């Protein structure tokens with residue numbers, strides 16, 4: 001971790017939209033950065049602050065994979081599934097552990113509801129190795145995700161042990 005002080009906090013859904021848009025969906029309308037479960041009761045949006053500025057975000061939703069996703073997974077069902085979504089760190093704050101803190105925060109959140117389950121996410125190919133550091137495993141074939149380029153599904157079990 002850098003000497004810069006960072007803090008993690010739960011943030012409002014609306015606070016995620018600009019970073020999502022800028023880092024993850026720059027070629028889409030801002031409305032594409034509003035996700036369906038943003039306001040759901042068990043959702044957590046974690047924000048990482050550095051010198052008072054929001055520099056990274058990650059969200060986790062209690063969301064079962066749809067049948068199209070589920071067919072890529074080892075045999076389920078997955079009743080207690082959580083989805084990691086919208087992990088993004090602004091360029092100037094990368095490489096000092098912000099992403100690591102965010103992943104821990106969202107996994108702790110899911111783990112606070114139950115001891116067992118799984119976390120899944122759609123991951124762009126250039127981030128597969130990053131998520132693999134946290135025991136996420138790629139499953140199924142490469143697919144085109146919306147207009148965001150090639151992705152794979154990654155999964156990892158709860159409990160939250162980063």
Ligand SMILES: CC(C)(COP(=O)(O)OP(=O)(O)OC[C@H]1O[C@@H](n2cnc3c(N)ncnc32)[C@H](O)[C@@H]1OP(=O)(O)O)[C@@H](O)C(=O)NCCC(=O)NCCS
Nearest residue numbers: 087088089094095096097098099100123124126127129130
């Ligand atoms: C991927 C991302 C979240 C990492 O955030 P971060 O705060 O820089 O990561 P951390 O500081 O926790 O970790 C840094 C370490 O991860 C490595 N790393 C960072 N991005 C990586 C990547 N895409 N693939 C492999 N390793 C990566 C760094 O080399 C560094 O390694 P070191 O610890 O051995 O020096 C950030 O680069 C980002 O927002 N990227 C663009 C959006 C994105 O890809 N999001 C994930 C979508 S699924």
